[in-house]
Amino acid sequence: MDKKPLLKVQDLKTYFHTDDGLVKAVDGVSFEVYPGETLGIVGESGCGKSVTSLSVMRLLDEKGEIAGGSITFNGEDVLAIPEEKMMKIRGNDMAMIFQEPMTALNPVFTIGYQIIEAILLHQKVSSEEARAMAIDMLRKVGIPEPEKRVDEYPHELSGGMRQRAMIAMSLSCNPKILFADEPTTALDVTIQAQILELMLSLQKEYGMSIVMITHDLGVIAELAERVAVMYAGRIVEYADVVTLFKKPKHPYTWGLMNAIPKIDDEKEILYNIKGVVPDPLSFPEGCRFNTRCPLAKDKCFTDVPPLEEFEKDHFVACFRINELEEMIKSEREGELSAK
Amino acid sequence: MAQKISDFRKLSKKFLRNGTAILGIALLSFFIVIAIFAPFIAGENGDNPYQIPRVSWSSKPIAPTAEHPFGVIGGRDIFYGVIWGTRTAFQLGLIIASCAAVIGILIGSVSAYFGGWVDEVLMRIVDIFMSIPFLVAAIILTTILGKGLDKVMMALIVFGWMSTARLIRGNILQAREEQYVLAAKALGQKNFIIIVKHIIPNTIFPVVVQMSMRIGSYVITAAGLSFLGIGAEPGYADWGTILSYSRNWMTMLDQSWFAIVFPGTAMVLFVLAWNLVGDALRDIFDPRLRN
Numbered sequence: 027m028d029k030k031p032l033l034k035v036q037d038l039k040t041y042f043h044t045d046d047g048l049v050k051a052v053d054g055v056s057f058e059v060y061p062g063e064t065l066g067i068v069g070e071s072g073c074g075k076s077v078t079s080l081s082v083m084r085l086l087d088e089k090g091e092i093a094g095g096s097i098t099f100n101g102e103d104v105l106a107i108p109e110e111k112m113m114k115i116r117g118n119d120m121a122m123i124f125q126e127p128m129t130a131l132n133p134v135f136t137i138g139y140q141i142i143e144a145i146l147l148h149q150k151v152s153s154e155e156a157r158a159m160a161i162d163m164l165r166k167v168g169i170p171e172p173e174k175r176v177d178e179y180p181h182e183l184s185g186g187m188r189q190r191a192m193i194a195m196s197l198s199c200n201p202k203i204l205f206a207d208e209p210t211t212a213l214d215v216t217i218q219a220q221i222l223e224l225m226l227s228l229q230k231e232y233g234m235s236i237v238m239i240t241h242d243l244g245v246i247a248e249l250a251e252r253v254a255v256m257y258a259g260r261i262v263e264y265a266d267v268v269t270l271f272k273k274p275k276h277p278y279t280w281g282l283m284n285a286i287p288k289i290d291d292e293k294e295i296l297y298n299i300k301g302v303v304p305d306p307l308s309f310p311e312g313c314r315f316n317t318r319c320p321l322a323k324d325k326c327f328t329d330v331p332p333l334e335e336f337e338k339d340h341f342v343a344c345f346r347i348n349e350l351e352e353m354i355k356s357e358r359e360g361e362l363s364a365k
Numbered sequence: 366m367a368q369k370i371s372d373f374r375k376l377s378k379k380f381l382r383n384g385t386a387i388l389g390i391a392l393l394s395f396f397i398v399i400a401i402f403a404p405f406i407a408g409e410n411g412d413n414p415y416q417i418p419r420v421s422w423s424s425k426p427i428a429p430t431a432e433h434p435f436g437v438i439g440g441r442d443i444f445y446g447v448i449w450g451t452r453t454a455f456q457l458g459l460i461i462a463s464c465a466a467v468i469g470i471l472i473g474s475v476s477a478y479f480g481g482w483v484d485e486v487l488m489r490i491v492d493i494f495m496s497i498p499f500l501v502a503a504i505i506l507t508t509i510l511g512k513g514l515d516k517v518m519m520a521l522i523v524f525g526w527m528s529t530a531r532l533i534r535g536n537i538l539q540a541r542e543e544q545y546v547l548a549a550k551a552l553g554q555k556n557f558i559i560i561v562k563h564i565i566p567n568t569i570f571p572v573v574v575q576m577s578m579r580i581g582s583y584v585i586t587a588a589g590l591s592f593l594g595i596g597a598e599p600g601y602a603d604w605g606t607i608l609s610y611s612r613n614w615m616t617m618l619d620q621s622w623f624a625i626v627f628p629g630t631a632m633v634l635f636v637l638a639w640n641l642v643g644d645a646l647r648d649i650f651d652p653r654l655r656n
Contacts, residue, residue: 085550117553129544134566143562144552195552 031058038095051077053259064236066250074259075239079205118148121196125208127188131180137191138176148199163194186217258314264341275342321346389641400451407448417441436623439610449602458580469529477537536568577643581636604628
């Protein structure tokens with residue numbers, strides 16, 4: 027891609043100073059988001075996907091600290107922007123939607139009030155105009171009878187409606203980039219599909235970029251153009267969505283893909299990656315996947331594999347890419363004998 | 366605006382369907398009416414209406430008659446005392462509860478907002494105040510300050526703000542972690558506005574409810590102090606003062622029952638009214654309970 031990236035994150039390191047010690051939640055993450063595209067960040071819970079987006083918006087709490095790296099948004103160094111200007115950027119240029127639409131909307135205000143608040147914060151309009159805009163926005167996100175719904179409280183709406191209201195609120199100021207942090211996880215499957223469709227159509231209409239943070243590969247396949255797979259605070263594979271699903275090159279990505287149940291499969295036991303995610307307080311030396319990786323040996327335990335371009339626009343952080351085929355074969359056999 | 370009005374209508378409709386709320390409001394309105402019209406109901410005692418007129422120089426209780434419908438004790442007209450005592454009760458309750466609440470909210474929110482050593486110091490102060498039994502502390506402080514209702518109020522305020530401080534601190538700490546606060550930050554809202562608009566409205570309801578419920582209990586405590594003889598001055602139109610007159614006649618209830626029953630009933634109903642109103646307030650204010 028020759029276009030200039032809207033958001034460029036380079037070697038981002040976000041550490042949390044907890045009572046138990048230093049947690050390197052994000053440790054050297056780099057990615058770019060181009061205008062109008064959707065980047066998926068996928069990984070297990072606790073791998074640092076949410077922290078990455080919070081870091082970019084500079085919304086970490088007191089314990090969190092951006093320990094290194096750079097974030098460039100719209101040509102500006104985000105880490106150097108004074109807090110006051112950052113407040114103007116948040117909501118206006120960068121917006122975020124959250125996993126739990128119930129808790130992300132303030133229960134004591136009507137949804138209209140909350141959308142109007144967001145509009146008035148960034149746009150010079152009268153409160154009547156803001157109200158009209160809020161109603162318009164609610165209509166756009168597919169809420170029926172927006173004139174009536176605008177005066178309802180979050181608890182009066184269903185989960186899907188709440189998430190739509192949340193999206194309306196985030197998009198009310200027409201942001202350039204939208205961070206969607208597991209926007210469909212708390213919803214029913216049918217509602218999930220509707221919300222994803224809505225996000226796609228709104229993206230087409232507004233031309234914003236979306237960073238879709240999720241653990242759901244189905245969501246990624248549906249929405250994202252490029253995908254970064256995160257594991258234990260690092261990106262292990264970074265490619266466009268087709269390549270990633272067809273030719274995963276990192277053992278972890280392959281494990282994830284293989285763990286998805288397929289409708290024409292006759293497996294009785296679903297594949298699972300052995301072991302558990304390492305404790306963030308004490309990530310292993312070298313490749314962080316080495317505790318669970320069947321291929322791990324020698325160098326994997328001492329050196330950090332760099333994220334290298336394997337093919338054009340396909341980055342993998344693994345020393346043993348060439349041995350993956352064998353691993354797949356032996357894992358498949360293992361599965362068969364388990365039957 | 367139209368929406369606000371219809372909102373209000375919806376609420377009042379719901380409110381009117383709630384039996385206990387109506388009872389509470391009715392009782393409270395009853396007391397308010399009595400307090401306002403005290404001069405017309407019981408007359409006014411010269412230049413100091415808060416002094417119960419002396420109607421007899423004998424200390425023997427006089428059973429209720431047409432002239433003194435609630436009887437006489439210590440030479441004082443109980444009816445006058447109970448009626449004017451309503452005003453005293455409102456003064457006591459409202460002033461103590463609101464002052465204690467203001468102090469508590471201030472200390473609690475400063476504590477929660479700044480955190481760190483400020484929080485530590487303030488909460489230890491709260492602990493110290495809380496470790497002293499409330500009634501004992503109030504008794505000692507009123508004894509030091511001297512007689513009079515204002516001294517009682519001061520003592521009860523000094524030892525009455527801690528639970529509010531703790532309540533609001535806990536609520537703010539909890540609300541701060543809520544996702545809607547993060548969402549508001551993500552929309553670029555300023556910190557101060559987030560506190561005022563998003564955190565306080567989510568934390569203030571329990572305080573309001575607690576405050577209204579405590580109005581009643583403060584009145585009881587003040588009456589207790591008066592009963593012990595360290596509250597209001599003798600003859601002051603205060604329910605506790607009337608009770609204190611009956612102290613010497615406790616063993617002869619057949620002769621003095623009216624000195625306990627009438628102010629006692631007033632107190633019980635007053636506390637009940639505030640408790641029911643407290644519940645009702647919670648139902649009105651908290652939109653989370655509006656379903």
